[in-house]
Amino acid sequence: MNALLRRLRAELFATPADGALSVALIMLLSLGAFGFLRWALTQAQWAVVKVNSTLFAVGRYPIEQQWRLWLLTALLVAASGATWGLLRAHPRPDRTGVLWPRNDRLALVLLALIALALPSALGLTLAIQTRWWGLLLLLALCRWLAGRFGANLSSTGRRLAALVWPLLYLVGMVLISGGLGLVTVSPSEWGGLLLTLLASSFAILLCFPIGVLLALGRRSELPLLRWGSVLYIEFIRGAPLITLLFLGQNILGFLLPGGLAPERVWRAAWVLTFFAAAYLAEAVRSGLAAVPRGQLEAARSLGLSYPKALQHVVLPQALRVALPAMVGQFISLLQDTTLLSLIGLLELLGTARTVMANPAFLGRNGEVYLTLAVLFWGCCAALGLSSRALERRLDPHAVPSAT
Amino acid sequence: MSQPSSELMIEARAVEKWYPNGFQALRGASLTVRRGEVVVIMGPSGSGKSTFIRTFNALEDFQKGSITVDGIVLSNDLRNIDAIRREVGMVFQQFNLFPHLSVLDNLTLAPVLVRKRPKAEVEKQARALLERVGIAEQAGKYPGQLSGGQQQRVAIARALCMEPRILLFDEPTSALDPEMVREVLEVMQDLAADDITMVVVTHEVKFARHVAHRVVLMADGEVVEEAEPEVFFTNPSHERTRRFLDQIL
Numbered sequence: 001m002n003a004l005l006r007r008l009r010a011e012l013f014a015t016p017a018d019g020a021l022s023v024a025l026i027m028l029l030s031l032g033a034f035g036f037l038r039w040a041l042t043q044a045q046w047a048v049v050k051v052n053s054t055l056f057a058v059g060r061y062p063i064e065q066q067w068r069l070w071l072l073t074a075l076l077v078a079a080s081g082a083t084w085g086l087l088r089a090h091p092r093p094d095r096t097g098v099l100w101p102r103n104d105r106l107a108l109v110l111l112a113l114i115a116l117a118l119p120s121a122l123g124l125t126l127a128i129q130t131r132w133w134g135l136l137l138l139l140a141l142c143r144w145l146a147g148r149f150g151a152n153l154s155s156t157g158r159r160l161a162a163l164v165w166p167l168l169y170l171v172g173m174v175l176i177s178g179g180l181g182l183v184t185v186s187p188s189e190w191g192g193l194l195l196t197l198l199a200s201s202f203a204i205l206l207c208f209p210i211g212v213l214l215a216l217g218r219r220s221e222l223p224l225l226r227w228g229s230v231l232y233i234e235f236i237r238g239a240p241l242i243t244l245l246f247l248g249q250n251i252l253g254f255l256l257p258g259g260l261a262p263e264r265v266w267r268a269a270w271v272l273t274f275f276a277a278a279y280l281a282e283a284v285r286s287g288l289a290a291v292p293r294g295q296l297e298a299a300r301s302l303g304l305s306y307p308k309a310l311q312h313v314v315l316p317q318a319l320r321v322a323l324p325a326m327v328g329q330f331i332s333l334l335q336d337t338t339l340l341s342l343i344g345l346l347e348l349l350g351t352a353r354t355v356m357a358n359p360a361f362l363g364r365n366g367e368v369y370l371t372l373a374v375l376f377w378g379c380c381a382a383l384g385l386s387s388r389a390l391e392r393r394l395d396p397h398a399v400p401s402a403t
Numbered sequence: 404m405s406q407p408s409s410e411l412m413i414e415a416r417a418v419e420k421w422y423p424n425g426f427q428a429l430r431g432a433s434l435t436v437r438r439g440e441v442v443v444i445m446g447p448s449g450s451g452k453s454t455f456i457r458t459f460n461a462l463e464d465f466q467k468g469s470i471t472v473d474g475i476v477l478s479n480d481l482r483n484i485d486a487i488r489r490e491v492g493m494v495f496q497q498f499n500l501f502p503h504l505s506v507l508d509n510l511t512l513a514p515v516l517v518r519k520r521p522k523a524e525v526e527k528q529a530r531a532l533l534e535r536v537g538i539a540e541q542a543g544k545y546p547g548q549l550s551g552g553q554q555q556r557v558a559i560a561r562a563l564c565m566e567p568r569i570l571l572f573d574e575p576t577s578a579l580d581p582e583m584v585r586e587v588l589e590v591m592q593d594l595a596a597d598d599i600t601m602v603v604v605t606h607e608v609k610f611a612r613h614v615a616h617r618v619v620l621m622a623d624g625e626v627v628e629e630a631e632p633e634v635f636f637t638n639p640s641h642e643r644t645r646r647f648l649d650q651i652l
Contacts, residue, residue: 297495308517317503320503
């Protein structure tokens with residue numbers, strides 16, 4: 001207790017000026033917090049969120065097919081838990097790791113609180129509430145199992161385990177859209193968070209290889225390739241996304257081979273992809289520029305061919321340098337999906353606008369926008385945190401991992 | 404010290420090189436290196452020593468003259484270049500270790516990818532090589548966690564892991580703190596006792612004196628003097644060599 005007081009004193013009240021500033025800041029912050037809490041607890045009417053929670057989550061996805069989304073969520077949760085545990089069971093060879101670091105325990109407690117409190121606060125039926133608890137248990141179980149037994153997994157086994165993620169993405173696509181014996185759910189029925197995550201993950205996954213190729217093209221010695229890349233990057237970066245989205249709705253059907261862009265949703269997703277690729281290419285280019293020339297020379301002098309030298313020596317280093325910039329692009333890409341509402345798609349913002357247009361919820365904009373902001377913040381925070389964890393894991397100079 | 408055979412490993416004839424900006428770095432440089440021979444190239448900075456040995460494994464191109472390495476004539480044919488690079492190892496002034504790979508992976512990368520050898524076998528050889536250069540216990544670390552001298556020894560082991568017939572050293576000790584120079588030179592001296600062919604660009608007079616079979620002076624893009632170390636340092640035949648030795652001794 002005394003130690004805490006001393007620390008507070010040293011950090012907040014070291015000099016009279018510091019003290020005055022601290023007091024003023026604390027008062028300002030508590031005023032803001034107090035005002036917000038008074039609004040959130042007494043004036044706001046959260047019915048708009050409670051009633052429409054399913055709409056925000058998945059849009060007008062047919063209710064009798066929603067088990068598919070639950071199944072997909074369960075698969076994703078299981079894979080996340082297993083990956084989490086495996087990463088802890090296999091710290092980098094030069095570091096010592098702890099199976100259950102304090103932050104991991106904290107994260108699990110937080111997730112538990114959310115899974116227990118949020119569904120009941122949203123007034124979901126008991127059946128649905130138990131599903132969320134089940135998901136939490138699944139996460140904890142997979143995390144525990146992978147941590148407990150994952151250390152025995154060979155490096156080949158781990159590489160195979162990583163393939164679960166691309167596989168899961170394909171499975172998820174089938175589960176969401178149907179096919180292979182499942183009833184088709186047309187993209188026009190997808191909405192809310194589901195559509196937002198789908199469009200952004202699609203664009204993020206595809207813009208990455210395109211962006212890397214564009215960056216390499218821009219540094220190529222072949223004039224046609226170089227000028228083609230430059231032209232593409234500069235054109236896309238010079239045009240606002242919204243005009244490209246409208247343009248895409250009008251002409252993309254002609255540009256892509258038939259069948260690839262039949263639906264409005266997919267057309268928009270492709271435009272997002274091509275848009276993000278140009279920005280990503282610039283991020284990757286800065287990473288490539290940061291790799292010293294000697295690296296390529298050393299790889300070549302060992303007999304590696306140019307493509308192999310790129311793949312094993314230059315790109316791993318360049319991408320690590322470019323990682324923060326790339327994740328910044330991904331985060332703004334995620335937020336750019338809100339523009340899809342302007343071309344009539346019902347992703348999160350589009351759904352929110354239909355809800356607010358409902359006379360029953362007139363004037364409840366504050367609650368809706370706050371919910372939206374928190375949802376987006378959650379997604380972006382997840383991206384940002386995982387990128388920082390990845391950076392730490394890839395950092396060649398970092399000290400042993402913290403406990 | 405093992406004696407070189409008469410078989411020619413490197414034969415460079417009247418090599419001329421211009422940089423794109425018009426500067427001529429090599430003005431008819433010639434050199435022959437026999438199998439198992441250790442040749443040290445000395446010379447003032449800007450004399451083209453580094454450029455010269457970098458043409459031996461095609462890191463630099465050249466416009467006139469000819470170079471034959473281990474019987475393969477260097478041309479612009481890419482397959483030809485890859486074939487030569489497999490036989491010629493290079494150690495750089497700045498080490499150029501791959502910072503994102505562990506020490507062990509730095510060694511095994513090329514043999515596994517280029518020579519298609521089984522990983523387990525290469526790892527065994529890599530550990531033996533690390534043992535030989537005196538850093539077996541650092542195999543799991545990353546280059547950034549090692550001292551400069553240790554990094555350069557890893558770089559030598561990495562080049563050796565490809566089992567090259569020729570090793571080129573481009574000022575291997577110039578970027579090192581003085582107290583680390585010796586550990587690297589000792590490793591190089593140990594290698595010289597084997598019958599691997601070595602071409603070393605260096606300013607280390609002691610190394611040149613005691614390890615080299617032949618010392619070469621380059622100046623202004625040409626080979627000025629070639630002699631056995633004893634003759635080179637005590638009784639050089641060219642005025643240019645004498646001036647250079649006056650400056651460094």
